[in-house]
Amino acid sequence: MLSFEAYKVLHIVGALMAVSGLIAVSMFSWVNSGANAAHPARKLAAATHGFGLLIILIAGFGMLARLQIPTNQPWIAGKLGIWLVLGGMVALARRMPKRAPLIWLATFILAGLAAALAIYKP
Numbered sequence: 001m002l003s004f005e006a007y008k009v010l011h012i013v014g015a016l017m018a019v020s021g022l023i024a025v026s027m028f029s030w031v032n033s034g035a036n037a038a039h040p041a042r043k044l045a046a047a048t049h050g051f052g053l054l055i056i057l058i059a060g061f062g063m064l065a066r067l068q069i070p071t072n073q074p075w076i077a078g079k080l081g082i083w084l085v086l087g088g089m090v091a092l093a094r095r096m097p098k099r100a101p102l103i104w105l106a107t108f109i110l111a112g113l114a115a116a117l118a119i120y121k122p
């Protein structure tokens, strides 16, 4: 098991990867109108998003174990919900390339909410 601080650094790196990967997939699809899906740039963006989500999950539960916080808190349910939505949004980014500005906005609102949930712990 890693220290709380190490999990937190990983968690934040994972969040940066998930957010930047999602924005990159969305912008790529918008520019290419959904075509050219096999391009390595799109694959790298999608892999960054997926790997980032995995790191968020592992490091998030690592922190909870370190802090000895029970997992049935409302703010944790909220974070898990945001994590799921961020995961699903990559499919929207691919299927609705012209919705990129909306996906862009929703991504930053959700990431901000996830950070606020951890800071205020409602």
Ligand code: HEM
Residues within 6 Å of the ligand: 011, 012, 015, 018, 019, 056, 057, 060, 061, 063, 064, 067, 076, 079, 080, 082, 083, 086, 110, 111, 112, 114, 115, 118, 119
């Ligand atoms: C799987 C769901 C998640 C779990 C279980 C989780 C859990 C946690 C925990 C336990 C903390 C530390 C709280 C503390 O310091 O007392 C934290 C902090 C943080 N989380 Fe998450 N998180 C999740 C998803 C996310 C997502 C999706 C994002 C953003 C995309 C995110 C962004 C952050 C940030 C920025 C912090 C640092 C806040 C601070 O400075 O204290 N988390 N998270």
